[in-house]
Amino acid sequence: MIKIYTTFADIDLKQWDELVSGSDVASFFQTAECYDFYATLTFLKPFVYGVSEDDKLVGLMCGYIISDGNIVKRFFSRRAIVPGGVLLSASMTDEALNNLLSYAVQTLSKRAIYLEIRNYHNYAAYTSIFERNGFLYQPHLNFHLATPSIDIALKNLNTTKRRDVKLSKKEDVIWEETIQESDIEAYYKILGTLYKTKIKIPLFPIEFFKKIAQLPHAKLFIVKHEGRVIGGSVCVLLPGRTVYEWFVSGLDSAPRNTFPSTVATWAGIEYAALNGYEKFDMMGAGKPDEGYGVREFKSKFGGELVEHGRFLRIFNSQLY
Numbered sequence: 370m371i372k373i374y375t376t377f378a379d380i381d382l383k384q385w386d387e388l389v390s391g392s393d394v395a396s397f398f399q400t401a402e403c404y405d406f407y408a409t410l411t412f413l414k415p416f417v418y419g420v421s422e423d424d425k426l427v428g429l430m431c432g433y434i435i436s437d438g439n440i441v442k443r444f445f446s447r448r449a450i451v452p453g454g455v456l457l458s459a460s461m462t463d464e465a466l467n468n469l470l471s472y473a474v475q476t477l478s479k480r481a482i483y484l485e486i487r488n489y490h491n492y493a494a495y496t497s498i499f500e501r502n503g504f505l506y507q508p509h510l511n512f513h514l515a516t517p518s519i520d521i522a523l524k525n526l527n528t529t530k531r532r533d534v535k536l537s538k539k540e541d542v543i544w545e546e547t548i549q550e551s552d553i554e555a556y557y558k559i560l561g562t563l564y565k566t567k568i569k570i571p572l573f574p575i576e577f578f579k580k581i582a583q584l585p586h587a588k589l590f591i592v593k594h595e596g597r598v599i600g601g602s603v604c605v606l607l608p609g610r611t612v613y614e615w616f617v618s619g620l621d622s623a624p625r626n627t628f629p630s631t632v633a634t635w636a637g638i639e640y641a642a643l644n645g646y647e648k649f650d651m652m653g654a655g656k657p658d659e660g661y662g663v664r665e666f667k668s669k670f671g672g673e674l675v676e677h678g679r680f681l682r683i684f685n686s687q688l689y
Contacts, residue, residue: 371465373472374419374426377404384426385419388458389607394490397605397613398453399431402586407433412574416449416477420461420469427461428469434481437571445688449481454488454677463498470502478684486680489613489650504680510654510664512672516612516641522649525671526635533628534635540594540626544636547591547601548582555598556591560618578603578616590636592619592629600629604637612641613650634670 374380382401389395397403407415413433420428432451436443457466477484489511492499496506516522523531547553557575564572581603582589592600600619604612614637619629634651641649651672655661668674683689 372421380419396453397607399456420465427458429456447481449477449484451486482685482688484682488677499680504682507679509678512651514649514672519642522642527669530669533631536626544592552591556601563618592632599623600633602633
């Protein structure tokens with residue numbers, strides 16, 4: 370018997386943890402910890418839907434609805450986002466996945482203009498079921514870096530990046546975890562400039578960064594030179610498996626022979642290698658048919674270029 374769970378309270382947390390542990394497509398973004406984190410944020414609305422077969426949880430979709438600007442702009446920017454993809458058991462039937470997607474589409478179509486599922490694993494075996502529910506597959510690139518040891522991770526950097534890390538060390542650049550509000554505020558200012566001048570999409574409020582630094586399975590790495598914050602990165606963790614780099618930035622006007630963006634990314638890779646993680650996920654490298662400067666930057670860390678794409682379901686084509 371197939372059953373749909375429509376709220377967080379409906380889902381058995383033990384079964385949820387077991388599904389994360391046993392799934393080949395698990396990510397931090399489909400954990401109960403991530404949902405709990407979303408629920409603390411004032412600028413988005415979390416959702417989670419589950420599906421069971423014979424009372425065993427076999428699939429789960431966790432994400433959030435977000436919009437930007439004033440009341441008019443918010444109406445025209447309502448979107449549902451599922452980072453990491455849908456959490457699936459290997460034993461899940463096509464019917465169960467179909468029911469989960471059908472419920473999500475039916476419910477979210479009343480609340481958002483579109484639903485975007487951002488895959489960090491290969492979902493090719495399930496594409497037909499997504500398409501049956503009106504999803505379009507959109508190619509999207511990413512880099513996965515193997516992190517079996519610190520020596521291998523360092524060796525995999527290209528010559529330039531390896532040199533940048535060494536020169537930064539020589540200039541007494543340090544990188545460390547932080548939960549200090551002053552560090553986070555300084556980092557947020559640098560990140561905000563990047564989003565305003567180059568990325569040109571809305572950035573989460575600073576509330577996000579102050580709260581995520583407190584999570585058990587998140588790290589905010591700060592890069593400093595002579596006591597001054599010059600960069601940093603935000604990473605979230607799926608223990609024993611993957612470190613995800615959610616945000617990274619460095620000061621454009623950093624002192625000579627300091628490379629804050631490189632060091633900020635290296636901080637996460639180093640943490641993964643030193644703490645028994647299988648890989649470091651760079652969380653996106655753009656569309657394959659478009660030029661993307663960030664992809665060039667990320668390519669130099671020695672990862673494997675993968676194309677796991679995104680599933681897009683448009684609910685209102687005119688507003689979209």
